[in-house]
Amino acid sequence: MHNQLTEDKVRDLAREILGLKDNDHVLSGVGQITTFNQLGFPGISDKPDGWYLPKNHNDVALILETKSSKTKLGKSQINELLKNIQIVQKQYKKVIGILYNVEDIHVFKGLTEIAVPHELQNIDYYLSLFKIDVIDKKRIYALTAKINDCLHFEFGIKNLYHRMIFTACALVAKRYDALMISGMDYSTFTNAIQSSIAKALIKDKHQNQKLELLLDVFSEIRMNLNVTSEDEKQQQHVKLLIAQFIEWVTTISDCLNSDSWRGEDVMGIFFNEFNRYKKKSETGQVFTPEHITDFMYHILEVNQYDKVLDATCGSGGFLVKAMANMIQETGGVHTKQAIKIKAHQLFGIEFDREIYALACANMLIHKDGKTNLEQMDARNAMAGEWIAKQKITKVLMNPPFETKYGCIKIVENVLNNVPMHTMCGFILPDKKLEKASKTQIKRILKNHRLRKVIKLPEDLFFNVGVTTSIFIFEAKVPQNNNDFFACYMKEDGLVTVKNKGRHDIYNKWSDIEKYWLNIVSKQTGDDTCQWNNPNKCLSYQMPVKPFEIFEEDFKKTAMDYLMFQKNINNNILNDTLIKKILYSSSIDSDDTVIKISLNKGNKINEKISN
Numbered sequence: 001m002h003n004q005l006t007e008d009k010v011r012d013l014a015r016e017i018l019g020l021k022d023n024d025h026v027l028s029g030v031g032q033i034t035t036f037n038q039l040g041f042p043g044i045s046d047k048p049d050g051w052y053l054p055k056n057h058n059d060v061a062l063i064l065e066t067k068s069s070k071t072k073l074g075k076s077q078i079n080e081l082l083k084n085i086q087i088v089q090k091q092y093k094k095v096i097g098i099l100y101n102v103e104d105i106h107v108f109k110g111l112t113e114i115a116v117p118h119e120l121q122n123i124d125y126y127l128s129l130f131k132i133d134v135i136d137k138k139r140i141y142a143l144t145a146k147i148n149d150c151l152h153f154e155f156g157i158k159n160l161y162h163r164m165i166f167t168a169c170a171l172v173a174k175r176y177d178a179l180m181i182s183g184m185d186y187s188t189f190t191n192a193i194q195s196s197i198a199k200a201l202i203k204d205k206h207q208n209q210k211l212e213l214l215l216d217v218f219s220e221i222r223m224n225l226n227v228t229s230e231d232e233k234q235q236q237h238v239k240l241l242i243a244q245f246i247e248w249v250t251t252i253s254d255c256l257n258s259d260s261w262r263g264e265d266v267m268g269i270f271f272n273e274f275n276r277y278k279k280k281s282e283t284g285q286v287f288t289p290e291h292i293t294d295f296m297y298h299i300l301e302v303n304q305y306d307k308v309l310d311a312t313c314g315s316g317g318f319l320v321k322a323m324a325n326m327i328q329e330t331g332g333v334h335t336k337q338a339i340k341i342k343a344h345q346l347f348g349i350e351f352d353r354e355i356y357a358l359a360c361a362n363m364l365i366h367k368d369g370k371t372n373l374e375q376m377d378a379r380n381a382m383a384g385e386w387i388a389k390q391k392i393t394k395v396l397m398n399p400p401f402e403t404k405y406g407c408i409k410i411v412e413n414v415l416n417n418v419p420m421h422t423m424c425g426f427i428l429p430d431k432k433l434e435k436a437s438k439t440q441i442k443r444i445l446k447n448h449r450l451r452k453v454i455k456l457p458e459d460l461f462f463n464v465g466v467t468t469s470i471f472i473f474e475a476k477v478p479q480n481n482n483d484f485f486a487c488y489m490k491e492d493g494l495v496t497v498k499n500k501g502r503h504d505i506y507n508k509w510s511d512i513e514k515y516w517l518n519i520v521s522k523q524t525g526d527d528t529c530q531w532n533n534p535n536k537c538l539s540y541q542m543p544v545k546p547f548e549i550f551e552e553d554f555k556k557t558a559m560d561y562l563m564f565q566k567n568i569n570n571n572i573l574n575d576t577l578i579k580k581i582l583y584s585s586s587i588d589s590d591d592t593v594i595k596i597s598l599n600k601g602n603k604i605n606e607k608i609s610n
Contacts, residue, residue, distance in 0.1 A: 005069040005102055008032075011049050014066055014100055018123045020050055027053045030064065036087055048084050052123060053092075060127045061092040067101040082111055096126045117331040125334030140255060141503075143248045150248075154241050156224025161354045164315075167249065168361035169193050169218045172211075174253040175365055182243040185235065186227035189242050194218065210360035210373065217357040287314055288398045288427065289460065289502065291492065291509050293321040296425050296470060298513075299454070299520050302394045304329040304337060306345065309392040311378040311399075311414050313348030316359035318396040320366055322346060346371040347390050349378045379406040379413060387417040395424035401432070401466055408436045408444075411473075415448045420476040423451075430455060430467050433538035445479040445534060453532075454520060455488040455540035462496060469540055479534055486540040488528035489516050 005013070014020075015030040022028050027039065028051065036044035039051060050064025065081040067073065077099055085097040085108060097108040100120055107116045109129055116126075151163040170193055173180065178196030180189065197211050197218075227238050296318070302308060304326045310318040323346055330337035346363075348371065350356040356375045363371045372390070376383045378399075395418060399410045411426055418424065433441055433450075452472040461468060493508025519526045532541060563570055 007049075007066055007068045007071075010068060010100065010102055011064075011066045013102065014050060014064060014098075014120060017120045018050070018052075018062075018064070018126075020052060020064075020123065025055055027051065027055070030066075036084075041087055041090065044087055046084065046087065050098075053088075057092055058094075059092075060094040060096060060130050061088050062096045062098065062123060062126055063088050065097070065099045067099075069102045071101055073099055073101055073104045073106060078106060078113075081106070081108065085111060094130045096129060098126065117335050117337070119336060121331070121335050125332055128332060128334055140252060143252055147245065147248050150241060150245060154225060155227075157221060158224070159221075161358065162221045164358055165214075165217050165354065165361065166221055168358060168365065169197065169214055170245070170249045171253055171365045172214065172361050173197055174249060180246045180250070182246065183239060184242050184246070186238050186242060189246075210364065213353075213357050213375075214361055214364075217354060288317050289494075290317065290321065291494070291504065291513070292427070292456070292460070293318050293396070294325070295513055295516070296396050296427075297321055297325050298517050299452075299470070300394050300396065300423050300425050300472065302326070302396070304341065306393045307347065307391060308345060309347045309349075309387060309390065309395045309414070309418070310397050311349040311383065311387065311395075312397055312410060313350050313359050313373065314355055314398070316348060316362040316371075316373075318398070319346050319348050319359075319371060320362055322396065323363075323366065323371070342371060347387075347392065348373045349376055349383055349386070351375070351377050378410045384413050384417040387414060392418045392422060395422060395426075397425065398427040401429050401464075403436075407432065408440055412440065412444050415444065415473055415475045418475045422475040424473045424475055426471045426473070427456070427468050428471055430469050430539050433471065441538070447476060447478060449474045449477045449479045449482065450484045450534060450538065452520065452523075453484060453486040453538075453540050454516070455486070455528075457489060457492045457494075459496070459502070460492065462502065481533070481535060483531040483533055485523045486530050486532055487516075487519055487526055488540050488542075490528070 011030045011032075020028045020030055030050040032047065032049075034047060034051075036046050036048065039048075039053060048063050049066040050062075052062035054061060063081070063084045065077070065084065067077060071077070081097045081099045085095050088095045089110070095110060098120075099106040099108075105116070105118060105120060107114055107126065114129070147167055148163060151157045151166060157163045157166060170180070173193040173196040176196045176199065178192050180192055184192070194215060197215055225238070226234060229235065229238075302322060302325070306322075306326070308319065308322045308326075310316075313319055323341060326341050326345070327333055327335070327338045330341070332338065348359060350359050350373070353375065356373070359373055363373065374383075374386060376386065395414055397411075397414070399405075399407050401407055407428065411428075415424060450471065451474050452470075454470040454472075456468050456470065458467045489512075491512065493506060493512050494502040494504050495506070496502050497505065519529065523529065528540075530541060532538075560570065563573065
C-alpha cells in the first residue's frame with residue numbers, strides 16, 4: 001500500500017508517469033482550474049484533472065480523472081469520467097479515459113472499459129490502444145523472396161548468411177531512422193546503413209558490442225555485381241535495384257513497428273526463404289519454425305516474469321517469440337514490464353560468429369538492445385558458469401542435431417547449470433537420447449528427470465530429413481525410474497508450398513495447437529498418449545504393426561524351400577518361365593483381353609485388363 005496521497009499529489013504523480021507536457025502538436029497537462037471551455041470546447045465549464053489533446057483531431061485524445069488514494073473508485077467516479085469522455089468525443093473520434101487513485105485504475109477506450117496493466121503506464125501505451133494494424137504475413141514472405149532473389153542473382157551475394165545479414169543491417173538501420181531513399185547509388189546506400197548503426201553506438205554500452213559486430217560482418221560482404229562501375233547504364237541499373245530493395249525493406253520495417261506484429265522470427269522467415277538454395281548450414285544450424293517456437297513457449301507455461309534461456313539461439317527465434325508473448329501478457333510494448341523483460345529476462349548463447357550477428361540484428365530489429373546475448377561455446381564450462389549466474393527459470397532450445405557439434409553435451413551443460421526444478425524444452429531427433437553414450441545418458445538421468453516427449457510431425461524439418469521430438473526435462477530432479485509421458489502430434493496443418501517452405505495456408509494450426517496444448521497439459525486424451533519406462537526407451541514408441549501371414553506368403557516360402565533343396569536357382573527359373581510363356585505360346589487378343597496358350601495345348605486362362 002502507498003502512503004495516503006491527496007488528489008493533488010495523485011494528479012502530479014499521474015502527470016509524471018504519463019508524461020503530460022505541452023508541445024507544438026499537442027495541448028497537454030493537468031490542473032484543477034482549467035475548464036473544457038479554455039481547452040477549446042466552447043460553453044463547457046467542467047474541469048478535467050488531466051488532458052492530452054492533439055491539434056490533429058484524427059489522432060488519439062486522452063482525458064484523466066484522479067482521486068485521492070483513500071477514495072474508493074466506484075460507479076459515481078466512473079460516471080464522472082464517462083461524462084468528460086463524451087465531452088471530448090464531440091471533437092475527437094478516438095478518446096482514452098483514465099480514472100486513477102494510485103491504488104486502482106480504470107481505463108476506457110471510448111465508453112467501453114478495457115483490461116490493462118494495473119500500474120499506470122506512459123501515455124504512449126494508451127495511445128497505442130487504438131492501433132488496429134493487421135499484418136499480412138504472406139506479403140512479408142513474398143517481399144522476402146524478392147529480396148533474396150535480388151541479392152542472390154542481381155547483386156551476386158552467394159553466401160546465404162551474408163544475404164540475411166545485409167537485409168538485417170538494412171532493417172536495423174531503418175529502426176534507427178536511417179535516410180534510405182530512391183535514387184541512391186551503392187556507396188551512399190551502404191554508408192547510410194553503416195552511419196545509422198554507428199550513431200546508435202552511444203545509446204547503450206552492451207548494445208554497442210552487438211552493433212560493432214554487425215558493422216564488422218556487414219563490411220565483409222562482397223558482391224559479384226560491379227556496383228561502382230562508371231558506366232552510366234550500369235549505374236542506373238544499380239540505383240534501380242537499390243530503390244527496389246529500399247521499398248521492400250521499408251514495407252517489412254513498417255510491419256515490424258506495428259503493435260500487431262506477434263514476434264514472428266524475421267531471421268527465421270529470411271532463412272526459410274533464402275534456404276531454398278541450401279539444404280543445411282555447415283555449422284549444424286536448423287532454424288525452428290515459428291509456430292513451433294510458440295507451441296513450446298506455451299507447453300512450458302512461460303510467463304511474463306520468467307527468465308528464458310536459449311543456449312544455441314541461432315537467429316534468436318525462441319527469444320523473439322518469448323519476448324513478444326511475454327510483452328503481450330504485460331499489456332504491450334509501452335509498459336514498464338516490457339522494458340524489464342528486454343533488459344533482464346532474455347538470455348542467449350550462439351557460437352557461430354555470423355549467426356550470432358543475425359541474432360543480435362533480430363533483437364535490434366524488434367527494438368531491443370538489451371537482451372543478454374553472448375558469443376561462446378555452449379558445451380564448455382565458461383558457458384555453464386555464465387548460465388548459472390542468470391538464475392534461469394525456463395529453457396527453450398533447438399540444439400544442433402549432430403553429435404560432432406556436441407548436441408547431448410550442450411543439453412547436459414544447460415541442465416547442470418540452471419536452478420533446481422527449471423523446466424527445459426529441447427527439440428532433438430527422435431532417437432537422440434537412445435543413440436547417445438549410455439554413460440552420458442545414465443549420468444543425465446541420475447541428476448535430471450525426463451518428464452515429457454512430444455513427437456513432432458515427420459515433415460516438420462522437411463529440408464533436413466530428420467524426424468524430431470520435444471524433450472522436456474525438469475532440472476536437478478533425479479529420474480529414479482519414474483515413467484515419462486509421450487504423445488505424437490502427427491499433423492500440424494501446414495503444407496509445403498513449392499519454393500516457399502511449409503505454411504499454414506488452410507489456417508489449421510490454431511485449432512491443432514489448442515488441442516495438443518490440452519493433451520500435453522492433461523497428459524491424456526489422445527490415442528497416441530503413452531507412459532514409458534526410461535529403462536526401456538527414451539522416446540515416443542511407434543505402435544508395432546500386428547503380424548500377418550497370407551496363404552500366398554506360405555506357398556511362396558514353401559516353394560522357395562523346395563527349390564533350395566533341389567538346388568534350383570530362383571532367378572534362372574523365373575527368367576525361363578517368362579520366356580517360355582511369352583515367346584513359345586499362341587497369343588490371341590481383342591480390345592479388352594489377352595489370351596496366352598501353350599503350344600502343347602495347355603491353356604493359361606490369365607486375363608490382363610487394358
